Amino acid sequence: MSARLLLLLGGLLCLQTVLAQETRRIYLSGTDKDHTVDWDFYCSGGQRSGKHTTIAVPSNWEQQGFGGYNYGHDKVKADEQGFYRYRFPAPANWQQRQVNIVFDGVMTDATIKINGKLAGPVHQGGFYRFKYDISSLLRSGSNLLEVKVSKQSADAGVNRAERNGDFWVLGGIYRPVFLEVKPLVHIDHVAINATANGDFSVQTFTSALPAGCTLSAQVFTMNGQPVQEAVQVPGANGQVYTLRQSVSHPATWSAEFPNRYQAVIQLKKGAQVLHSVTQPFGFRTIEIRPRDGIYVNDTRVMLKGVNRHSAWPETGRTLSKAISILDVNLMKDMNINAVRMSHYPPDEHFLDVCDSLGLFVLDELTGWQGAYDTVVGHRLVRELVERDVNHPSVIFWDNGNEGGFNRALDGDFAEYDPQLRPVLHPWERYNGLDTRHYPDFSYVVNSSLYDQDILMPTEFMHGLYDGGHGAGLPDFWERMLQHPRCAGGFLWAFADEGLVRRDKHDSIDTDGNHAPDGIVGPHREKEGSFYAIKTTWSPVHISLPVISSGFNGRVPVENRYDYTSLAQCRFRWQLLRLPSPGKNNKADTIAAGTIPAPDLAPHAKGFLQLALPGNWQQADVLYITAQDPYGREIVTHSWPLQSPRKAANSFPGGAQQNVVTTNSGDTVIVHHADAAYYFSRSSGQLLQMMTSKGKISLSGGPVLAGIKQELQQFEVTPTNGGCTINARYEGKGFLQVKWTFQPGVSAAHLEYSYSIKGETPFTGITFRYPEEKVKGLGWIGEGPYRVWKNRLQGQQFGSWYKAYNNTITGESWEYPEFKGYHANVYRATFHTTEQDLTFYTGNEGTFLQIFHPQPPRGASNNNTNPAFPDGDIGFMNTIAPIGTKFQQAALMGPESQANGQLNYTPVRGEIWISF
Structure with a gap:
């Protein structure tokens, strides 16, 4: 039998032995x-207080209908206590x-009794694992556990750091x-340091060991195959032992390739295994190289990060591994490679998922603009690090946030972390990094030109409502990539922190504008920024703005991965014919194929290089999709x-009878095909339309969006059995309008030209239409989400439909939002209570404006409430950008500037209206 097989069999036998001796x-x-x-429960104040009942454990008692709600900014907070009893x-x-x-995790002060006796000192700090040895307090048979939980801490520093934070x-x-049941002689915990070059060491903390004990450590793959023979040290008088060995050419851990191993640490006496611990880990090295960047496994990385709070609407901070898997997958789907645990440590299962799926993690001690006092802080740092030290995903420790730093604790992290991970102070310059929060675009530019510190904002692009996040991110990211000392940054934030309020008829509450900051909603509903981020942060960067008739199948591509060759990815193309x-x-898929992955x-x-068929130009749209190695x-x-214009030629033909015009006072009526169009001579505008099915309430246009002008000319001219209507408006610039009605053509043809000089938030023409009559919209163009001038990325050209909704992003969560700007629209059919109304556009790049998004109720400024034309349906050549909670759009980079025209060169467009 080969030595390798003997080693494998021996390792499997070792693992079987281990299972019998592991901690229960x-x-x-x-x-x-x-x-x-x-568990039995009694609440001292607020909802359902003053009576003995039961409560689900684990849970936040507010979400079970007890006590009172507060956001951290509230000056006066509920201070009820909960009394738990459970027999085991x-x-x-x-x-x-x-x-x-x-x-x-217990919020916040916990007093623990077993059979009436204190298990140990009161624990203070709501986000940390803690334990007591209760061996001497147990009785054979039934035991009574009593827990008194005080929502507000008796320690002012704990309240300052935790209870006053920017979260619920x-x-x-x-x-x-849970109970940990171990042998009396046992391993308490281990701390592993496994570097990218294969050096492996494990600090093993034990109970007092009797004479003759030994400790051993062996590295296995995750499926149980031994990598090296075990190393061993004798037990001595101490209770900390370090075991070392070297592994040749380990598969290293990174966010792109999260390779993991497991270490089996055994405590033996002779041949007898007294206790065994199995600990997953990864070979990984993290370095800050001053005036350079962040290196993981000797490779410079750019962190495409997001901040995450631990929250679910119905259950508050009580989560599940399924939610951790959901969240990490959503982040990976956005091409995010890093996550910051703002403003407190997460559930351990979240870090397990980051380890297995691959995300770099910043793990954070609680402290939002207020720090723990030193005595409590020493203990909480230890609890944080000892729990999380072996997770390869954790590459930094954060000592508080935004001034919530107790600098006396900076050195504590290294005491418990043999990897000596760097410590950060998010929001300030520390340890060679500038983690400034919410820099504007100019700050990033100046940093790239003059600063020597590594730039890595731990919060930026504040995503309040529909602002920030994907809006402006392309400009920021391209500048960050050019920055010689940038390590990326972290968007604020992953999800809207909305709680189901049991005291408010189960409505979801985001505490005004404090918590609707997410890329996704409380139940992980995707906003438009989800797809903009996915495209902007794609490691497969494709730069081909348009495809012309001379396209030869050659598409420029850049590999923006840190570790992955594009040869490890997969690519495919599709040619589609779009339906109405x-x-x-x-x-319909006309043709499809794979693309050779470039090395x-x-x-x-x-x-x-695409190998398209000869008839590729007959398709409506080309799709290219890239997949990662998984x-x-x-x-x-x-x-x-x-x-x-070709798409516009697809509307049905009309009757051949001549167009007839009649007059009724100020109104000109054009009878064309099966419809009548009503125009006002005094305004030059369309008043309404009538068909055999009834009235169509399209009116009030076209007018030049956002510009007041006066009618200068209105003419009705017969033309070869047809009719034209010309109108000219002047004021700030001009608008020239021409309506054409022709026999045999069912649609009314509108041509327009206009000119405006100077800066404007938008340009185009608009009409009026009653919002309450609209049931839905089908369109061919970019979709399915609305866009802003500085958030055009992430949409697909296709055929789309959505029902009417009045969603206010971040305050309600029916996505995609109905109202707003939609990009590159070729055709749009409004489904109404009157009859369907279809517009065809004749110009590439036309934005369709649909009504006016309602301003968020909690908005404290107009940064995330961009300007919209007064009209209801608009055909726009330029549209407005959107800002963030803290910054106007103009501070967010080139894409976020107002629209400007230096001279009066006319802009021309055309649309057709059909039924």
Whole structure:
């Protein structure tokens, strides 16, 4: 038998032996929000107070209908207490074991009693795992656990750091409670340092060891295959032992390739295994290289990060591994490679998922603009690091946030972390990094030109409502890529922190404008910025603005991965024929194929070569999709292959009878095909339309969006059985309008030209139409989300439909939003209570304006409420950008500037109106 097979068999036998000697974990509570256990409960104040009942554990008691709600900014906060009781059995043989009771998270002060006796000192700090040795307090048979939880801490520093933070402050035993049952002689915990070059060491902390004990460590793959033979050290008088070995050419851990191993650490006496611990880990090295960048495994990385709070609407901070998997997958789907644990440590299962799927993590000690006092802080740093030290995803420790730093604690992290991860002070310059929050575009430019510190804003592009995030990000990101000392940054924030308020008829509350900051909603509903970020941060960067008739299948591409060759990715193309826009209409695939993956190293540039069929120009749209080495979609790009004018020729023909015009006072009526068009001589505007099905209330246009002008000319002219109407308006600039009605053509043709000089938020023409009559919209163009001038990325050219909604982004969550600007629209059909109304555009790049998005109720400024024309339906050549909570759009970069015209060169356009 080969030595390798013998080693493998020996390793598997070793693992079987280990399983019999590992720590037993026995849950007294449930394990997550979906699996709870009822405990006896009494609440001292607020809702449902003053009576003995039961409560689900784990949970935040507010979400179970107890106590009172507060956001951290509230000056006066509820201070109720919760009293828990639970009975659990203890077998007689536990007298030969050490039994610890472990609380994964309690808000905020916790007093623990077993059978009427204190288990230990009151624990203060709501986001940390803590435990007590209760071996001596247990009785054989039934045991009574009593927990008193004070929502407000008796320690002013804890309240300052936690209860006054920029997040909801909740109460209760909100993470699991369990017993650890170990041998009396045991391993308490381990701390691993495994570097990218294969050096492996593990600090092993034990109980007092009797003579003759040894400790060993062996590295296995995650499927149990041994990598090296075990290393061993003898037990001595101490209780900390370090075991070292070297692994040749390990598969290193990174966000792109999250390779993991597991270490089996055994405590033996002779051949007998007394206790065993199995700990997953990764070989990974993190460095800050001053005036250069952040290096992981000797490779400079750019962190495409987001901030995450731990929250779910119905259950507050009580989550589940399923939510952790959901959230990490959503981040990976946006091509995000890093996450900051703002403003407190997460559930451990979230870090497990980051380890396995691959995200760089900034793990954070609580402290938002207020820090822990030193005595409590020393203990909480230890609890934070000891729990999370072995996660390869964690590459930084954050000591508080935005001034919530206790600098006396900076050195504590290294005491418990053999990897010596760097410590950050998010928001300030520290440790060679400038983590300034919410820099504007000029700050990034100046930093790239003059600053010597590494730029890595730990909060930027504040995503209040529909602002920030994807809006302005392309400008920021391209400048960051050019920055010689930039390490990326972290968007604020991942999800709207909306709570279901049990005291407000189960409505979702984001505390005004304090918490609707997400790329996704409270239940992870995707905003438009989700797709803009996905495209902007795609590691497969495709730069091909248009496809012309001479296209040879060659597409420029840049590899923006840090570790992955594009040869490891997969590419495919599709040629589609688009249907008429409708609720259930789907595109037809004319042809499809794969694209040879170019062998481009990280940060190299090259080309994709498409082998398209000879009839490719007959298709409506070309799609190219890239997938990563795991099959996850990286990005999909689309290009229309036909002109909008060709699409406009698809409307049905009309009757051949001549066009007839009549007059009624100020009104000119044009009878064309099966419709009548009513115009005002005094305004030159359309008043309404009538068909055999009834009235169509399109009116009040066309007018020049946002510009007041006076009618100078109005003429009705017969032309070869048809009719034209010409109108000219002047004021600031001019608008020239020409309506054409022809026999045999069912649609009315509108041509227009206008000129405006100077800066404007938008340009184009608009009409009026009653919003209450609209049921839905089908269109061919970019979709399905609305766009802003500085957030055009992420939409696909196709055939789309959406029902009417009045969503206010971040205050309601029916997405995609109906109202707003839609890009590159060729055709749009409004489904109304009157009859369907269809517009065809004749110009590429036309934006369709649909009504006016309602301003958010909680907005304190207009940064995230861009200007819109007075009209209801508009055909725009330029549109407005959107800003962030803290910055006007003009500070967010070139794409975010107002629209400017230096002279009076006319802008021309045309549309057709059909029924």
